[in-house]
Amino acid sequence: MQGKKVLITGATGLVAGPVAKALAEHNEVWCLGRFSAPGSEAALRDHGITTFQWDLDNQGPTAYAGLPDDFTHVFHSAVRRGDGTDFTESIAANTTATGRLMAHCRTAEAFLFVSTGALYKRQTLDHRYRETDPIDGVADWLPTYPVGKIAAEGAVRALASVLELPTVIARLNIAYGPSGYGGVPMLYLKRMLAGEPIPVPLEGQNWCSLLYIDDLIAQVPKLFAAASTSATLVNWGGDESVGITDCVRYLEELTGVQAELVPSEITRETYQFDPALRHSLTGPCAVTWREGIRRTVAELFPEQLRESVS
Ligand SMILES: NC(=O)c1ccc[n+]([C@@H]2O[C@H](COP(=O)([O-])OP(=O)(O)OC[C@H]3O[C@@H](n4cnc5c(N)ncnc54)[C@H](OP(=O)(O)O)[C@@H]3O)[C@@H](O)[C@H]2O)c1
Incomplete structure (x- = not known):
């Protein structure tokens, strides 16, 4: 992927940080976030990335003022996992931010939403989950997390169709690596x-299904290419x-x-x-x-x- 204008959220995180830095080698990359960890914004800028203050919890009408809207690709990885108890807050934050982001970037060639495999209804320990398997959003370790993801997937589907924005929902397994x-x-x-x-x-x-970060990075352009206005759904893990x-x-x-x-x-x-x-x-x-x-x-x-x- 070269010569594109890419918007990335969650780039201070394990997943989107390495993606942003890799894409910045041959593309114009903008990262949106709070950059709360000291030095995290400068670390992205050191790779030629443009940063823009953006908060999932603050999605008022001016949240995108001054941000260009001619991005060709969007990698939306930021997540509000929630406090485990306030489901309404988790649903509201994740759906509203996702909806505003898609509306702002409605002319993009592809929008990728990073979801999670943790929303599947639990079957046997060794079950190999497919995209068609039932979901129930139950996770005792953080109940608000998969519920927020299911809600956000719904918002993503709606806007992909309404805006005719080619989209992929990638339900990520365990990403890992030196980042x-x-x-x-x-x-x-x-x-x-x-x-x-x-x-x-x-x-x-x-x-x-562990997914090493180098493989994850290499697969991003191919997932963008698979985006569709009916929102392509794929389980994103290793082989x-x-x-x-x-x-x-x-x-x-x-x-x-x-x-x-x-x-x-x-x-x-x-x-x-x-x-x-x-x-x-x-x-x-x-x-x-x-x-x-x-x-x-x-x-x-x-x-x-x-x-x-x-
Ligand atoms: N890591 C995995 O193995 C895995 C597995 C399944 C799914 N996922 C999904 O993959 C995505 C990335 O995961 P990750 O492991 O990279 O997460 P992470 O390391 O915890 O990073 C989360 C990102 O979300 C941002 N964020 C959180 N609250 C925010 C807010 N209010 N406003 C703006 N940004 C906010 C954080 O930015 P700040 O610097 O501002 O805090 C950070 O960049 C998530 O959507 C996650 O659900 C990850």
């Missing part, structure tokens, strides 16, 4: 380093199914740090995707999960990587 905090696998490594227990299911293990317990065991192998796995009724539930549709749109991933984990540990925790496996 930001590293993603869920690095949260497990931090627990291991702190000697904290990791709850695992009483039987079997949790499964997911491989990864067992969370297997992933923790591999972290042990890489670092020599032992994990305390504790069988438990309640665990951090994850989902594995059927990658067929995404594969047909983007082609295969290039980085295997073991290689991605090794690279991430090498970058973020170099002192922990055992020489024999580096």
